[in-house]
Amino acid sequence: MRFFEYEARKIVELAGIPVTKYGFCTSAAEARAAAEEIGGPVVIKSQVLTGGRMKAGGVKFADTPEEAAAFAEEILQLEINGHMPRGVLVDPKAAVKQEYYAGVVWDGTAKKPLMLFSDMGGIDIEEVAERHPDHVGRGHLTNLFPIPDFEAKQTIAATGVTGSQLNRATPVLARLARLFRENDMTLAEINPLAELEDGSFVALDAHMEMENEAVGRQKQLLRKELGIAEDDTREDYEHSRFEENVAAIDAADHRGVIQGKDHGFNGNLGLVIGAGGGSLTLTDAVINQGGEPANYSEIGGNPSVAKACGLAKEVLEKDGVEKIAVMMSIVSNTRVDIVARGVIKACLELGKDPGETIAIFRIPGAWEEEGFKILERYGVEYCDRSVSMWEAAGRAVAKIQGAPA
Amino acid sequence: MSILLSSDTTFIVQGITGREAVNLTRECLDYGSKIVGGVTPGRKGREVHGVPVFDTVAQAVEHHGGPIDGSVVTVPPAFTKDAVFEAILNGIKLIVVVTERIPRGDVAQMVELANMEGARIIGPNCLGLIVPEVCKMGGIGGPAKDAAKAYAPGPVGVMSRSGGMTTEISSSLTQAGLGVSTAVSIGGDAIIGSTYAELMPYFEADEQTEAIVIYTEPGGRMEAQLAAWVQDNNSRLPIVAFMAGKFMDSEAMKGMSFGHAGTIVEGKEDTATEKIARLEAAGIRVVERIDEIPGVVKEKIGAPA
Numbered sequence: 001m002r003f004f005e006y007e008a009r010k011i012v013e014l015a016g017i018p019v020t021k022y023g024f025c026t027s028a029a030e031a032r033a034a035a036e037e038i039g040g041p042v043v044i045k046s047q048v049l050t051g052g053r054m055k056a057g058g059v060k061f062a063d064t065p066e067e068a069a070a071f072a073e074e075i076l077q078l079e080i081n082g083h084m085p086r087g088v089l090v091d092p093k094a095a096v097k098q099e100y101y102a103g104v105v106w107d108g109t110a111k112k113p114l115m116l117f118s119d120m121g122g123i124d125i126e127e128v129a130e131r132h133p134d135h136v137g138r139g140h141l142t143n144l145f146p147i148p149d150f151e152a153k154q155t156i157a158a159t160g161v162t163g164s165q166l167n168r169a170t171p172v173l174a175r176l177a178r179l180f181r182e183n184d185m186t187l188a189e190i191n192p193l194a195e196l197e198d199g200s201f202v203a204l205d206a207h208m209e210m211e212n213e214a215v216g217r218q219k220q221l222l223r224k225e226l227g228i229a230e231d232d233t234r235e236d237y238e239h240s241r242f243e244e245n246v247a248a249i250d251a252a253d254h255r256g257v258i259q260g261k262d263h264g265f266n267g268n269l270g271l272v273i274g275a276g277g278g279s280l281t282l283t284d285a286v287i288n289q290g291g292e293p294a295n296y297s298e299i300g301g302n303p304s305v306a307k308a309c310g311l312a313k314e315v316l317e318k319d320g321v322e323k324i325a326v327m328m329s330i331v332s333n334t335r336v337d338i339v340a341r342g343v344i345k346a347c348l349e350l351g352k353d354p355g356e357t358i359a360i361f362r363i364p365g366a367w368e369e370e371g372f373k374i375l376e377r378y379g380v381e382y383c384d385r386s387v388s389m390w391e392a393a394g395r396a397v398a399k400i401q402g403a404p405a
Numbered sequence: 406m407s408i409l410l411s412s413d414t415t416f417i418v419q420g421i422t423g424r425e426a427v428n429l430t431r432e433c434l435d436y437g438s439k440i441v442g443g444v445t446p447g448r449k450g451r452e453v454h455g456v457p458v459f460d461t462v463a464q465a466v467e468h469h470g471g472p473i474d475g476s477v478v479t480v481p482p483a484f485t486k487d488a489v490f491e492a493i494l495n496g497i498k499l500i501v502v503v504t505e506r507i508p509r510g511d512v513a514q515m516v517e518l519a520n521m522e523g524a525r526i527i528g529p530n531c532l533g534l535i536v537p538e539v540c541k542m543g544g545i546g547g548p549a550k551d552a553a554k555a556y557a558p559g560p561v562g563v564m565s566r567s568g569g570m571t572t573e574i575s576s577s578l579t580q581a582g583l584g585v586s587t588a589v590s591i592g593g594d595a596i597i598g599s600t601y602a603e604l605m606p607y608f609e610a611d612e613q614t615e616a617i618v619i620y621t622e623p624g625g626r627m628e629a630q631l632a633a634w635v636q637d638n639n640s641r642l643p644i645v646a647f648m649a650g651k652f653m654d655s656e657a658m659k660g661m662s663f664g665h666a667g668t669i670v671e672g673k674e675d676t677a678t679e680k681i682a683r684l685e686a687a688g689i690r691v692v693e694r695i696d697e698i699p700g701v702v703k704e705k706i707g708a709p710a
Binding site: 106108109111112113126142143144181184186211213214216217237261263264274275276277278279280281283284285287288296298300328329330331332333364365366385386388389390391 | 428482483506507508509510512513514516517518544546547548551552555565566567568569570572573576577580593595596600620622625626627629630647649650651652653655657658660661663664665666668672693694695696
């Protein structure tokens with residue numbers, strides 16, 4: 001789950017890291033009031049869940065409250081990479097002496113969070129790591145024990161930072177590390193972490209992402225502290241009708257799991273496929289043999305006839321779909337006969353001939369004899385494990401392209 | 406021989422009274438596995454297919470009268486970490502975590518404790534592991550008769566991020582007359598207990614194993630770790646890899662997750678293209694088509710085609 005900058009700043013603040021006195025505003029009038037309260041030059045920043053704000057004109061500097069209101073008005077109506085802003089952040093224009101970077105990410109290989117610190121803040125950390133590796137400090141964190149300050153100190157000192165800067169930055173990085181772990185973040189970044197003219201350190205911008213699996217146990221932070229509504233899920237893209245319909249069919253029945261996606265797909269061959277790895281393998285096999293999938297899907301965990309039928313119907317009703325291919329890797333939990341019944345039922349209910357509509361049925365495994373009997377009755381071409389996933393996908397492609405099967 | 410399991414391996418099932426766990430217990434017993442107990446808090450005194458149920462792991466160990474080798478953990482995500490801690494701190498050394506949708510922080514804690522106590526975790530979000538005709542620990546391969554059809558003993562070690570593809574690939578090796586030494590469903594999450602590289606030393610030490618097949622996907626750095634291991638250790642084992650999800654490299658799919666929680670392209674190192682290049686640079690053969698695997702394995706170990 002991604003957070004807007006104003007929320008990420010609040011999270012940082014809750015962890016005891018100093019931030020500037022910012023205001024989150026949803027109208028020009030609010031922005032004017034916030035600028036008046038700050039009393040001095042301000043920055044107006046678009047609150048969108050996408051990068052490239054600066055380039056798109058989503059960040060503006062204002063000297064007076066009137067200017068702040070005018071820029072806020074403008075930015076509130078500015079779409080950036082297809083996203084409309086949720087509001088603007090009005091922030092004092094800080095007198096910055098130096099910019100630093102402080103971040104925590106997962107290191108999947110070490111299976112531990114990794115602290116990162118750089119004295120070259122304000123730019124992309126990956127770029128710094130590539131060009132100036134000696135300006136990036138790294139330190140792994142324990143998952144089990146309290147996080148000591150000295151580990152943050154070591155990480156910062158590795159970049160050559162010393163003196164009062166080291167002592168001021170240490171608690172910031174240590175607190176960031178603790179909030180990362182306590183709040184189930186997958187990314188916690190302060191960039192820039194600014195040293196002001198008076199020597200104090202403040203977080204000028206923050207970027208946070210929380211693991212979706214942990215949203216359920218972070219209710220205190222999400223609902224109480226940040227006031228994020230339950231249905232505000234922050235998906236990366238808007239779901240299509242197909243995706244919503246499949247999700248609704250899945251939610252209506254607890255037996256088994258079906259998923260469907262068609263973002264980025266628009267071919268004529270509908271895919272009713274599974275399971276996780278099988279779906280990836282089969283989608284590649286169809287595309288690599290010249291096929292054009294209409295969608296991606298996953299069947300798993302032994303769904304009911306109604307669920308398999310529901311998925312097949314949704315796929316068949318997509319624009320431009322001429323045939324479906326029903327394919328899975330060998331199943332041991334999902335039953336072949338149940339999926340066979342489901343997809344045949346879908347064809348019949350839509351007034352289509354299963355033998356014509358189902359280009360191929362390749363699901364070997366549990367209850368296959370029963371399944372194959374049903375398919376035979378309706379004249380559907382099927383195959384067992386002696387036909388590979390690659391070959392089955394190829395047959396489906398050949399059929400839809402009208403070549404001799 | 407085999408890795409991690411033998412005909413003497415004893416294990417328990419934590420969460421044994423759940424629907425999936427009851428099936429899994431039946432399947433493993435039918436396959437010949439030695440399940441010496443089950444744990445579901447509050448259900449002490451019951452039996453599942455003749456296996457006694459206890460409230461705690463300590464009770465199961467006491468009843469068994471000695472150390473228990475393994476545990477299959479199939480409890481809801483919110484309770485998994487505690488169940489795994491309980492297993493580790495009661496002396497269990499091999500833990501298969503079936504549960505999916507566990508937050509990474511919990512998985513990382515389990516792994517850190519396991520490392521401290523000399524235990525090994527397989528999973529989460531996996532189907533377990535199988536030594537053909539000897540023992541299966543987890544739902545891998547399904548009911549005993551189905552598992553028998555897909556898994557025959559042989560010289561190939563299999564590791565896969567997908568549970569279903571573990572069986573698909575093993576079945577193709579079995580059909581081709583090769584067979585499997587041990588097959589491990591390592592799990593599809595971003596952080597898992599045992600990666601390819603971490604299991605390689607076991608296969609390296611297993612005389613029966615002559616080649617390795619891995620199934621892999623976009624997302625994560627596990628392939629880079631394997632490539633580095635192979636280069637650093639001068640392994641005697643040829644490795645054949647299959648990479649699924651190449652379609653995810655297209656710009657339209659960026660940031661989308663398919664198949665497993667760990668399968669998401671976030672950076673350029675996550676892409677299928679990048680991973681294939683890394684594996685090949687380490688001398689690992691990456692096949693284009695899933696059905697090429699048995700033929701390439703035969704070629705690598707000098708078996709008749």
